[in-house]
Amino acid sequence: MVSKLKQAMENGKFVITSEIGPPKGTDLEKMYHHIDLLKDKVDALNVTDHQSSVMRFPSIGGCLAIQELGGEPVLQLTCRDRNRIALQAELLLAYSKGIKNVLCLTGDAVPVGDHSQAKGIFDLDSVQLLHGVRQLEEGIDFGGNKLEGAVQFCAGATVTPEAEPIEPQLIKFEKKVAAGAEFFQTQAIYDLERFAKFMEFARQFPVKILAGIVLLSSAKMAQFMNDHVPGIFVPQELIDEMAAAPKGKALKKGIEIAGRTIAALKKESLCDGVHIMAINREEVVPEILAVAGL
Amino acid sequence: MKSLTKQKPFDEVIQLSDQLNRVFLIGCGTCATMTKTGGINEVQAMKKSLQDEGKLVTGWVVLPMACDEMTAELLNENKKAVQDAQCIIVMACALGVQRINLYLPLPVIPALDTLFIGMEKSPGHFFEACAQCGQCILGETAGICPLTACHKGLLNGPCGGTDKGKCEVDPEKDCAFTLIYERLKEQGRLDLMRKYHPPKNYQVIPRPRESRLL
Ligand code: SF4
Ligand code: SF4
Numbered sequence: 001m002v003s004k005l006k007q008a009m010e011n012g013k014f015v016i017t018s019e020i021g022p023p024k025g026t027d028l029e030k031m032y033h034h035i036d037l038l039k040d041k042v043d044a045l046n047v048t049d050h051q052s053s054v055m056r057f058p059s060i061g062g063c064l065a066i067q068e069l070g071g072e073p074v075l076q077l078t079c080r081d082r083n084r085i086a087l088q089a090e091l092l093l094a095y096s097k098g099i100k101n102v103l104c105l106t107g108d109a110v111p112v113g114d115h116s117q118a119k120g121i122f123d124l125d126s127v128q129l130l131h132g133v134r135q136l137e138e139g140i141d142f143g144g145n146k147l148e149g150a151v152q153f154c155a156g157a158t159v160t161p162e163a164e165p166i167e168p169q170l171i172k173f174e175k176k177v178a179a180g181a182e183f184f185q186t187q188a189i190y191d192l193e194r195f196a197k198f199m200e201f202a203r204q205f206p207v208k209i210l211a212g213i214v215l216l217s218s219a220k221m222a223q224f225m226n227d228h229v230p231g232i233f234v235p236q237e238l239i240d241e242m243a244a245a246p247k248g249k250a251l252k253k254g255i256e257i258a259g260r261t262i263a264a265l266k267k268e269s270l271c272d273g274v275h276i277m278a279i280n281r282e283e284v285v286p287e288i289l290a291v292a293g294l
Numbered sequence: 295m296k297s298l299t300k301q302k303p304f305d306e307v308i309q310l311s312d313q314l315n316r317v318f319l320i321g322c323g324t325c326a327t328m329t330k331t332g333g334i335n336e337v338q339a340m341k342k343s344l345q346d347e348g349k350l351v352t353g354w355v356v357l358p359m360a361c362d363e364m365t366a367e368l369l370n371e372n373k374k375a376v377q378d379a380q381c382i383i384v385m386a387c388a389l390g391v392q393r394i395n396l397y398l399p400l401p402v403i404p405a406l407d408t409l410f411i412g413m414e415k416s417p418g419h420f421f422e423a424c425a426q427c428g429q430c431i432l433g434e435t436a437g438i439c440p441l442t443a444c445h446k447g448l449l450n451g452p453c454g455g456t457d458k459g460k461c462e463v464d465p466e467k468d469c470a471f472t473l474i475y476e477r478l479k480e481q482g483r484l485d486l487m488r489k490y491h492p493p494k495n496y497q498v499i500p501r502p503r504e505s506r507l508l
Contacts, residue, residue, distance in 0.1 A: 080446075084493060106453045109445050109463045120446060127450035128493045142493065164458045168475040171487050172451030178490065187454060230457035 003100035003154035015273030019046035022057035039071030053113020078107030095151035130179035160231035161198035188214035219243035259291025297387035318379035319354035322386035332385030360390025428498025436477035443470035449491035
């Protein structure tokens with residue numbers, strides 16, 4: 001069985017993915033609720049892998065829950081916590097359980113998280129991990145040994161279209177493509193003109209690009225992201241628009257902005273789909289999609 | 295090249311030397327003097343603090359270079375005071391501590407934490423230049439080591455945390471890949487940045503690392 005996400009992308013559908021952040025602990029009720037709410041509204045759901053280096057229920061556990069409910073999971077796999085042996089084992093397990101999509105990430109730095117004294121592994125980087133996935137597909141492990149039963153994945157990666165300086169980022173993007181990335185989910189983008197410039201570059205390559213949509217929940221959050229989150233540029237007009245929202249209506253405004261951004265991306269065929277990150281507010285994703293007319 | 299150290303909290307030194315009340319104190323005239331963590335002034339201050347805690351300091355010395363083989367002879371010159379002690383408190387980097395440990399049967403107690411082996415970039419500003427990985431890639435990275443200059447030791451380019459040329463872990467620190475990129479660009483060698491670096495061999499010399507020249 002091939003990946004449904006891959007099929008959707010190949011069929012030229014404007015693809016929608018979103019993500020689930022697993023809980024810190026074993027109470028899975030909310031996670032199941034979010035999966036249930038989103039699984040039929042999107043083409044695939046990522047499960048974050050100890051995002052921001054905060055220890056949580058594992059990505060693979062979330063992916064299995066999505067499978068259980070009949071959804072299409074994307075395993076986020078970072079190089080932060082596992083050496084090349086553990087990364088391969090995770091891929092073997094995922095494949096054996098029917099998980100068909102993997103997003104290969106370097107991972108956030110350990111000191112930014114909630115176990116700031118832990119050892120950061122980074123035995124591999126994201127480009128090497130992508131290469132490794134392709135090698136496992138050939139039936140050969142990273143040590144050059146033959147596998148009893150190979151894997152097959154639709155492999156993706158990330159890119160930051162607003163990185164500064166941009167050229168090293170674009171060079172790395174090309175390396176990820178060469179290493180076998182089939183699709184990219186981008187860091188949040190808000191300025192479509194600037195994004196269009198990135199897309200001009202990205203369109204030279206045979207890969208699908210899903211634009212990152214991060215829900216703005218308040219003017220303060222928008223300003224914070226602009227000032228402090230690497231590779232995110234929020235235009236002043238949007239920050240002002242958020243600030244002008246009546247009291248208690250900021251989130252609604254954020255939903256509207258996200259929805260109309262998605263609609264514009266689709267209308268102008270700027271990219272191949274979107275990846276919606278509604279960090280801790282998964283339940284509003286259907287509203288965003290409704291505003292986008294999807 | 296200097297071994298960068300900082301003093302351990304005094305309480306930790308006291309706890310490590312619990313029940314060992316007669317102490318011989320050693321400082322180092324090289325790195326620990328420069329960093330003001332184990333030079334003559336710090337050794338004298340430590341002597342006083344230990345005495346205030348009720349310890350007997352049988353003697354002290356600031357070795358010219360605690361990690362050097364000469365240390366054996368110099369310790370010999372202080373034989374009497376050393377023999378009177380129950381432990382040696384060492385205000386040198388961990389190389390000095392281990393050097394002394396080779397020569398004396400007494401417990402050695404470090405009074406410093408060793409941070410890294412650093413190179414001076416500008417006066418007083420040290421950075422870790424090399425992680426001694428055993429397979430140098432400086433020839434492809436514009437002479438800047440991504441294993442030490444990049445927080446994550448990445449080889450194939452910047453992570454998503456890079457921000458306006460700075461590193462995700464500390465906005466005061468440069469992102470290694472911005473430095474590498476700028477330098478390669480200047481040299482007209484950006485092609486090197488496009489080159490795929492395969493996974494690194496982290497076992498060139500498996501630990502414990504040893505090398506016998508003779
Ligand atoms: S690559 Fe870096 S760590 Fe390895 S030998 Fe060269 S400078 Fe040292
Ligand atoms: S920001 Fe740059 S130096 Fe810091 S971890 Fe990422 S790639 Fe490495």
